[in-house]
Amino acid sequence: MILPDLPIGETVESGVYWLNDKFGFLMDIFSNIIDILISSFKDALLFLPPFAFIIVATILIYLISRKNIKLAIGSAFGLLLIDSMGLWTLSMETIALVLSSALVALLIAIPTGIIAAKNETIFHIVKPILDFMQTMPSFVYLIPAVIFFGLGNVPGLVATIVFAMPPAIRLTNLGIRQVPVELEEVATAFGTTSIQKLFKVELPVALPTIMAGVNQCIMLSLSMVVIAAMIGARGLGYQVLVGIQRVNIGQGFEAGLGIVIIAIILDRLTQSLTPKK
Amino acid sequence: MLMGLSGSGKSTLLRCLNRLIEPSDGHILIDGDDIATMDDKELRETRRKKLSMVFQGFALLPHRTVIDNVAFGLEIQGVSKEERYAKAEEAIAKVGLKGYESSKTSQLSGGMQQRVGLARALATDPDVLLMDEAFSALDPLIRSEMQDELLALQDKMKKTIVFVSHDLDEALKLGDRIAIMKDGIIAQIGTAEEILTDPADDYVSEFVAGVDRTKILTAENVMKRPEPVVSINSGLKVALQLMKKHGISSIFVVDPEKTVKGILFIDDAVAAVKDKKTIQDVLVTDILSVKPDVPIKEIIPVMSDSSSPLAVINENNKLIGVIVRGSILGALAITEDDQNDLT
Ligand SMILES: Nc1ncnc2c1ncn2[C@@H]1O[C@H](COP(=O)(O)OP(=O)(O)OP(=O)(O)O)[C@@H](O)[C@H]1O
Numbered sequence: 215m216i217l218p219d220l221p222i223g224e225t226v227e228s229g230v231y232w233l234n235d236k237f238g239f240l241m242d243i244f245s246n247i248i249d250i251l252i253s254s255f256k257d258a259l260l261f262l263p264p265f266a267f268i269i270v271a272t273i274l275i276y277l278i279s280r281k282n283i284k285l286a287i288g289s290a291f292g293l294l295l296i297d298s299m300g301l302w303t304l305s306m307e308t309i310a311l312v313l314s315s316a317l318v319a320l321l322i323a324i325p326t327g328i329i330a331a332k333n334e335t336i337f338h339i340v341k342p343i344l345d346f347m348q349t350m351p352s353f354v355y356l357i358p359a360v361i362f363f364g365l366g367n368v369p370g371l372v373a374t375i376v377f378a379m380p381p382a383i384r385l386t387n388l389g390i391r392q393v394p395v396e397l398e399e400v401a402t403a404f405g406t407t408s409i410q411k412l413f414k415v416e417l418p419v420a421l422p423t424i425m426a427g428v429n430q431c432i433m434l435s436l437s438m439v440v441i442a443a444m445i446g447a448r449g450l451g452y453q454v455l456v457g458i459q460r461v462n463i464g465q466g467f468e469a470g471l472g473i474v475i476i477a478i479i480l481d482r483l484t485q486s487l488t489p490k491k
Numbered sequence: 492m493l494m495g496l497s498g499s500g501k502s503t504l505l506r507c508l509n510r511l512i513e514p515s516d517g518h519i520l521i522d523g524d525d526i527a528t529m530d531d532k533e534l535r536e537t538r539r540k541k542l543s544m545v546f547q548g549f550a551l552l553p554h555r556t557v558i559d560n561v562a563f564g565l566e567i568q569g570v571s572k573e574e575r576y577a578k579a580e581e582a583i584a585k586v587g588l589k590g591y592e593s594s595k596t597s598q599l600s601g602g603m604q605q606r607v608g609l610a611r612a613l614a615t616d617p618d619v620l621l622m623d624e625a626f627s628a629l630d631p632l633i634r635s636e637m638q639d640e641l642l643a644l645q646d647k648m649k650k651t652i653v654f655v656s657h658d659l660d661e662a663l664k665l666g667d668r669i670a671i672m673k674d675g676i677i678a679q680i681g682t683a684e685e686i687l688t689d690p691a692d693d694y695v696s697e698f699v700a701g702v703d704r705t706k707i708l709t710a711e712n713v714m715k716r717p718e719p720v721v722s723i724n725s726g727l728k729v730a731l732q733l734m735k736k737h738g739i740s741s742i743f744v745v746d747p748e749k750t751v752k753g754i755l756f757i758d759d760a761v762a763a764v765k766d767k768k769t770i771q772d773v774l775v776t777d778i779l780s781v782k783p784d785v786p787i788k789e790i791i792p793v794m795s796d797s798s799s800p801l802a803v804i805n806e807n808n809k810l811i812g813v814i815v816r817g818s819i820l821g822a823l824a825i826t827e828d829d830q831n832d833l834t
């Protein structure tokens with residue numbers, strides 16, 4: 215059977231060039247913002263020498279996690295291990311990437327989730343897009359990122375942001391939709407404006423669910439930041455990649471262990487932030 | 492006071508009053524303003540300042556402490572933190588929850604949660620309180636306390652309270668007027684007596700069947716017209732003739748202002764006629780009398796101790812009615828017969 219050879223590839227390519235041509239300046243601005251974000255996080259994280267950082271971080275984790283002593287001590291050990299493997303700077307870079315991408319992703323995802331919860335039309339537009347996004351293998355996100363932003367930290371971060379958004383949008387939407395009708399009625403009956411209702415009733419009541427979305431967003435960011443090493447993102451992911459390419463088992467394993475430690479700390483910390491129901 | 496079987500539309504009606512549910516027709520007037528046609532802004536102001544609601548399912552905000560729940564309405568109005576906490580504490584004290592200000596609402600018992608909901612509604616000092624089974628989760632003691640508190644509040648502040656209740660005794664105690672609902676329609680609205688003595692239909696009379704009538708019906712409801720009476724200036728013969736004509740054994744004696752002077756018994760009268768005495772000579776001045784609003788429950792023991800009839804006297808000491816044993820039994824029996832007809 216002979217089917218016509220559809221010029222899908224060519225069409226997309228010319229479309230991308232067109233976009234690049236017309237909106238290139240916007241992408242430059244976006245790219246600069248992300249660059250600044252990453253380097254400020256990185257500078258902040260590397261401001262203190264490792265040992266001082268670990269002490270401060272342990273105390274902060276202890277306070278943030280509402281006096282979870284186990285988590286604080288565990289984190290201290292993990293961070294010490296990372297330092298002793300000589301992965302300190304790379305780890306801080308990875309954390310900076312995770313924090314930047316999660317921050318941007320949440321800044322987009324939470325408002326989107328709120329709007330989707332309030333507006334059925336938006337919800338019906340957003341939902342199939344989210345479904346589609348979640349069926350795509352993660353490294354597919356790298357392709358458009360490379361096309362628009364070239365190689366390096368910025369495209370890695372863009373891919374990560376896009377990849378990490380869906381669960382945060384979903385769970386924010388879900389959390390707000392699950393606010394009991396009677397509580398909505400309480401707000402209405404006492405004469406709230408829609409803004410007051412959102413901030414004084416809906417968001418606080420939905421907070422546990424939204425925090426689950428925040429947690430997933432951060433965890434997905436971490437996994438994607440590692441994969442984004444393929445398009446030039448730095449940090450521990452790059453170390454793993456190099457380990458694979460050179461078949462250097464030791465180096466790859468150490469970097470992998472560092473990622474696991476960071477993952478556990480970030481996961482437990484965001485979970486302990488979630489208010490108990 | 493709204494009553495009716497489950498699903499009869501009590502909550503729905505209550506929700507129409509603050510437009511949590513849009514009424515499809517009609518007017519809701521508060522101080523002459525029609526809530527049903529207000530725009531969003533006016534409606535919001537009215538909800539903030541004039542209306543507040545106690546919810547059937549408590550509906551406390553789970554992320555807030557007791558005091559922050561109670562202060563919610565004030566917070567929405569933009570009242571400063573100190574002021575709203577002061578008012579909230581007052582409301583908390585009113586419902587007897589002092590000391591629980593900073594507790595989590597989930598740690599409280601059902602009855603306590605209900606009182607937090609009540610305090611939240613009171614804190615904004617609204618003109619109109621909408622209360623949906625506001626006392627349903629309280630134990631009898633606190634319930635009765637809260638009822639008294641509510642009555643006192645209404646007395647002092649002259650608030651309008653629309654109260655949904657399943658409890659007939661509560662409705663009778665609290666309600667000036669009671670509306671009985673059926674299938675989304677008000678079957679009858681009126682005072683407790685009106686509903687008990689003159690039910691609009693079978694549904695209403697069945698609904699109020701279980702009520703202890705002796706607590707609700709008063710002297711006024713069961714008394715007969717004060718006829719015949721005899722003037723203190725008339726002769727004994729006139730009195731005897733009246734008694735014979737009406738087939739009674741005693742008669743009240745009044746002065747021209749209709750003030751009761753005493754009671755004349757037939758035996759005394761007959762004897763007196765022979766001795767050529769006057770009414771004044773054989774008058775029994777020590778009579779039993781009650782005010783018209785005394786419940787029958789309190790009258791029954793008085794009557795059972797004596798065979799003479801009871802005079803019903805208003806605040807000007809005028810005789811407005813007479814109660815004999817038969818009239819009480821009659822009043823109670825008639826309504827009971829009605830119920831038997833239904834079943
Ligand atoms: N006037 C009405 N018009 C249309 N539907 C009504 C009307 N009144 C009540 N309903 C419907 O009847 C149902 C039950 O009403 P509602 O919740 O007010 O009952 P209720 O009397 O408060 O019962 P409960 O004692 O169990 O709280 C609701 O689904 C409501 O939509």
Ligand SMILES: [Mg+2]
Nearest residue numbers: 501502547623
């Ligand atoms: Mg109801």
